[in-house]
Amino acid sequence: MDTVNNLYYYVAGFVVMQNSEETIRLQGFDFCDDPKTRFLDRTSRPLWIIDHDLSYPVNGRVVEYHQQRIGWNLRLTGQPIRKTPFLLTSDSTIxxxxxxxxxxxxxxxxxxxxxxxxxxxxxxxxxxxxxxxxxxxxxxxxxxxxxxxxxxxxxxxxxxxxxxxxxxxxxxxxxxxxxxxxxxxxxxxx
Incomplete structure (x- = not known):
């Protein structure tokens, strides 16, 4: 599995951001553990959500942000989440x-x-x-x-x-x- 050139981000949970019902902070991890490689720099392809039942494209916007003492993480805006866990990925075949x-x-x-x-x-x-x-x-x-x-x-x-x-x-x-x-x-x- 090419974890360097594809984004594979396991989402175990999420938090709805304060003052914004449409923005959620994803809680999970990236399968690529190269600290020099940021999540979204690895792909320009569309992102997919893969859960236990369905695979569907992300219709919202995923942004990367840095959180002090935690590091880089992802936020998702404008995309309803059905359930966790799921995989956020740029690999449409998985x-x-x-x-x-x-x-x-x-x-x-x-x-x-x-x-x-x-x-x-x-x-x-x-x-x-x-x-x-x-x-x-x-x-x-x-x-x-x-x-x-x-x-x-x-x-x-x-x-x-x-x-x-x-x-x-x-x-x-x-x-x-x-x-x-x-x-x-x-x-x-x-």
Whole structure:
């Protein structure tokens, strides 16, 4: 997935801006973790909202703004939001492919799952992107891909906050198994 040249912004929530019923501040994250690359500089193509049920073009205006102590973020004006979460993207081929429980393992037995994924965390795969989070103690993912079905099983991905890419020698590679009721693999018995 080309997260440098396409905008993939996962929206977990939003706040209606004070004194403006039409402007909302999007709460989420970008799948590209290059601090030199701003959101809207990466694309001049139309933007799309991809939720669990529908894909539709953004009819409003998306603007980038800087918030002190938080960094760059996005505001959306003139576009009603049906529900969250959703993906804001410049990639018109991408679709929602799965939301639900997963089990997760890593290639590093020392990875601490204790506090991981309390807030949504981005994972980037070769054919997919997703946001992993913990809901009532269970790991869950919202996954998106340009393909109806992803060929990997389990899905492999890296978090752009913790790894540069699949070749990062110090990176953590996550293995995500769809539909499992297992919270994560316990390496303590290995």
């Amino acid at each position: 679709r929602h492919i799965y939301s639900g429980p997963v089990s997760i393992d890593t290639d590093q037995s020392s990875f601490d799952f204790t506090d991981a994924f309390e807030q949504p965390v981005p994972l980037c795969g070769r054919e997919w992107i997703g946001a992993v989070h913990r809901i009532n103690g269970q790991l869950s993912v919202d996954a998106f891909s340009p393909y109806r079905e992803v060929s990997e099983d389990p899905l492999e991905g890296f978090c752009p906050w913790w790894s540069e890419d699949f070749q990062d020698p110090d990176g953590v590679i996550f293995k995500v198994t769809i539909g499992s009721s297992v919270r994560h693999h316990d390496h303590s018995n290995d």
